[in-house]
Amino acid sequence: MKALVIYMSVHHQNTKKVAEAISKELKAKLVTVNKFKTIKKYDLIGLGSGIYFGRHHPQLLELIDKLPVSNKKTFTFSTAGLPQLRIINHYSLRKKLKNKGFQLIGDFTCKGYDTYGWLKRIGGIHKGHPDNEDLRRARVFASHLTNKKQ
Ligand SMILES: Cc1cc2nc3c(=O)[nH]c(=O)nc-3n(C[C@H](O)[C@H](O)[C@H](O)COP(=O)(O)O)c2cc1C
Incomplete structure (x- = not known):
């Protein structure tokens, strides 16, 4: 199964670490939203970013509009x-x-270091995340994706 992982990581590069762990496990091509070209060659596509104001990055959301x-x-x-x-x-x-029309076969999240707004004044929350345990969980998540039929 040929996999592609598309990500956007702008705050502390937190999601980049998760995207790298998942793509390594899947032997997937890894691209940022800005470098993305096509899904044509791929059977499985992962999409992720940090969460900003209760949703994924706007550029990742906009990308879906451009997909066939x-x-x-x-x-x-x-x-x-x-x-x-x-x-x-x-x-x-x-x-x-x-x-x-896409099939949704998996969903993963974990803590990410967050210093947005007033959180900066207290040194942020979840310093050091994603940590090794988060990244291990991401790899386990990825390893289960390729066995899923639906
Ligand atoms: C502008 C901004 C808005 C955010 N809004 C939320 C939010 O609504 N909910 C949440 O859980 N985290 C929020 N966060 C925290 C980020 O989702 C978190 O730090 C994430 O790990 C950032 O990922 P990145 O380093 O890959 O960009 C926000 C961070 C920023 C900078």
């Missing part, structure tokens, strides 16, 4: 200050993918 209608397999991922809100945080991206 397709029933290819996809999965979503993120790092966030509030990863416990994964279902809310991932809602917009997953809805867009679903509306384009």
